[in-house]
Amino acid sequence: MTWQRVVALSGGVGGARFADGLARALPRAALTVIVNTGDDFVHLGLYVCPDLDTVMYALAGVGDEERGWGLADETFSAMRMVARYGGPEWFSLGDRDLATHLLRTEALAAGESLSKVTTRLCGALGIDARILPMADGPCRTMVETADQGALPFQQWFVGARALPAVRAVRFEGRPPPAPGVLEAIEASDLVLIGPSNPYVSIDPILSIDGVRAALASKLVVAVSPILAGRAVKGPLAAMIPQLSGTPPSAAAIARHYGSLLEGIVVERGDERELENRAVLATNILMKTRDDRLRLAREALAFAMEIRR
Amino acid sequence: MTWQRVVALSGGVGGARFADGLARALPRAALTVIVNTGDDFVHLGLYVCPDLDTVMYALAGVGDEERGWGLADETFSAMRMVARYGGPEWFSLGDRDLATHLLRTEALAAGESLSKVTTRLCGALGIDARILPMADGPCRTMVETADQGALPFQQWFVGARALPAVRAVRFEGRPPPAPGVLEAIEASDLVLIGPSNPYVSIDPILSIDGVRAALASKLVVAVSPILAGRAVKGPLAAMIPQLSGTPPSAAAIARHYGSLLEGIVVERGDERELENRAVLATNILMKTRDDRLRLAREALAFAMEIRR
Numbered sequence: 202m203t204w205q206r207v208v209a210l211s212g213g214v215g216g217a218r219f220a221d222g223l224a225r226a227l228p229r230a231a232l233t234v235i236v237n238t239g240d241d242f243v244h245l246g247l248y249v250c251p252d253l254d255t256v257m258y259a260l261a262g263v264g265d266e267e268r269g270w271g272l273a274d275e276t277f278s279a280m281r282m283v284a285r286y287g288g289p290e291w292f293s294l295g296d297r298d299l300a301t302h303l304l305r306t307e308a309l310a311a312g313e314s315l316s317k318v319t320t321r322l323c324g325a326l327g328i329d330a331r332i333l334p335m336a337d338g339p340c341r342t343m344v345e346t347a348d349q350g351a352l353p354f355q356q357w358f359v360g361a362r363a364l365p366a367v368r369a370v371r372f373e374g375r376p377p378p379a380p381g382v383l384e385a386i387e388a389s390d391l392v393l394i395g396p397s398n399p400y401v402s403i404d405p406i407l408s409i410d411g412v413r414a415a416l417a418s419k420l421v422v423a424v425s426p427i428l429a430g431r432a433v434k435g436p437l438a439a440m441i442p443q444l445s446g447t448p449p450s451a452a453a454i455a456r457h458y459g460s461l462l463e464g465i466v467v468e469r470g471d472e473r474e475l476e477n478r479a480v481l482a483t484n485i486l487m488k489t490r491d492d493r494l495r496l497a498r499e500a501l502a503f504a505m506e507i508r509r
Numbered sequence: 510m511t512w513q514r515v516v517a518l519s520g521g522v523g524g525a526r527f528a529d530g531l532a533r534a535l536p537r538a539a540l541t542v543i544v545n546t547g548d549d550f551v552h553l554g555l556y557v558c559p560d561l562d563t564v565m566y567a568l569a570g571v572g573d574e575e576r577g578w579g580l581a582d583e584t585f586s587a588m589r590m591v592a593r594y595g596g597p598e599w600f601s602l603g604d605r606d607l608a609t610h611l612l613r614t615e616a617l618a619a620g621e622s623l624s625k626v627t628t629r630l631c632g633a634l635g636i637d638a639r640i641l642p643m644a645d646g647p648c649r650t651m652v653e654t655a656d657q658g659a660l661p662f663q664q665w666f667v668g669a670r671a672l673p674a675v676r677a678v679r680f681e682g683r684p685p686p687a688p689g690v691l692e693a694i695e696a697s698d699l700v701l702i703g704p705s706n707p708y709v710s711i712d713p714i715l716s717i718d719g720v721r722a723a724l725a726s727k728l729v730v731a732v733s734p735i736l737a738g739r740a741v742k743g744p745l746a747a748m749i750p751q752l753s754g755t756p757p758s759a760a761a762i763a764r765h766y767g768s769l770l771e772g773i774v775v776e777r778g779d780e781r782e783l784e785n786r787a788v789l790a791t792n793i794l795m796k797t798r799d800d801r802l803r804l805a806r807e808a809l810a811f812a813m814e815i816r817r
Contacts (some may be wrong), residue, residue, distance in 0.1 A: 285611055303587070307554035
């Protein structure tokens with residue numbers, strides 16, 4: 202037997218790759234991906250949803266595999282011209298990627314909800330899985346830094362290259378969950394937390410009213426975003442000591458989620474730190490699309506085991 | 510001696526090419542180009558000013574010479590992606606061109622006026638001439654068609670390929686002239702009307718309050734957009750019979766402007782229809798950038814002659 206109703210919580214690159222594996226490992230339409238929108242921001246007048254787009258592009262098979270964000274075979278002519286005009290250069294949007302932001306911004310301005318626009322764009326890209334923003338309303342991830350005060354996530358992450366040390370992360374705005382979010386969790390047999398940054402990718406989702414409560418009665422399994430003490434991508438390895446006072450490790454991830462998790466999937470070797478947990482130790486690095494599928498299958502099988 | 514303060518009225522391609530010639534023929538900063546904004550429209554949420562952009566790109570030397578609109582060496586990746594999403598395909602915006610629309614739309618949304626944004630963008634592109642939109646507020650060119658009722662200009666021109674027969678052209682909105690428009694005309698020694706469509710490119714400018722009155726006391730010379738009964742580009746040759754009941758000719762252009770003009774520059778041979786007018790007959794087709802400069806110099810010299 203296999204899982205029929207699975208929810209994945211996802212941030213950017215790692216979570217998106219894992220969600221792509223899940224979408225291919227599971228029966229058609231069995232997967233709902235609930236995506237962090239705390240990173241969303243307006244750039245050049247466009248409403249940009251980095252994590253939603255990364256998940257959407259990954260599941261459509263059009264994402265850039267090397268860069269981790271944006272579309273494959275992308276060009277950046279518009280941004281070079283923006284630079285020639287003396288416009289902002291700190292955040293780059295690809296030419297084809299602009300189509301996503303243009304259509305979304307136009308639809309939002311016309312009153313369509315973010316979740317409806319997302320469904321429409323995903324449909325046009327031929328995605329079977331359901332991709333839901335965690336909320337239609339704004340919930341902004343703010344990074345409290347030691348040196349520069351509170352920075353909106355993208356200004357810290359991209360603008361300041363995630364260099365300023367982090368004192369705390371908080372979320373501004375308390376939007377209700379997007380339609381379908383709580384329902385999908387409640388109807389699910391399994392919830393998987395992708396290998397995303399817990400502080401800035403998953404915690405925003407968990408901050409949405411009703412999400413933690415809905416998860417409390419569910420089988421929840423996470424895939425560690427830390428392997429052998431390092432993050433595959435992004436600033437997580439530096440954030441863990443800053444925010445938890447402990448070294449970066451899969452154990453720190455497990456501690457962060459606490460009683461939310463029934464089990465955790467970690468890199469082979471990292472299971473030694475996790476003696477009191479249901480752990481699957483495997484190769485969690487997703488270099489290829491095949492890796493995604495393999496890891497998804499292993500995580501689904503592991504969850505089936507611990508359900509018994 | 511040469512002209513020190515010249516105003517050019519311009520629509521799209523022809524007027525922009527002539528303005529480029531003028532900018533190079535005249536002393537630095539002697540030229541003010543007042544540009545039609547009746548074609549402006551919102552596409553994909555972006556505020557697009559086709560004529561302003563064509564003039565700006567021509568004077569910056571970055572316009573596409575073949576196509577007549579947009580930027581040289583342009584790519585269209587964003588629009589192909591828009592099409593993949595099922596978005597509107599009837600109006601194409603180049604990738605680099607998008608930078609213009611994005612920065613302008615963002616600035617307008619932040620409360621900057623169209624004329625100020627235009628000055629800023631022109632400055633970034635290194636343009637010495639002053640380029641002014643005819644108005645900061647909306648004045649929309651509406652084309653009354655026999656078959657399809659009233660169409661906004663771009664929907665008629667691009668969307669319907671200018672095929673529906675035109676009964677009348679009218680302008681919706683009565684914005685005041687943009688700051689500097691009347692002042693530039695009043696301070697000018699010479700006003701040149703570029704080889705633009707009189708009905709949809711120049712008449713919108715003339716419809717702005719105060720423009721006709723300011724022009725009445727000025728030396729005004731037009732360059733015919735019709736040569737040997739044909740328009741170089743666009744729907745003008747078909748519009749003249751529809752709107753004036755006479756065949757397309759340089760004489761029809763002269764009649765249209767009436768007493769506004771002191772003289773007209775026409776294609777060699779077309780002067781035969783214009784016996785009671787001050788006429789310069791020359792080669793008015795601008796194939797190369799050299800042609801623009803030559804025609805500009807000839808028009809300026811002709812105006813100097815008829816001023817005496």
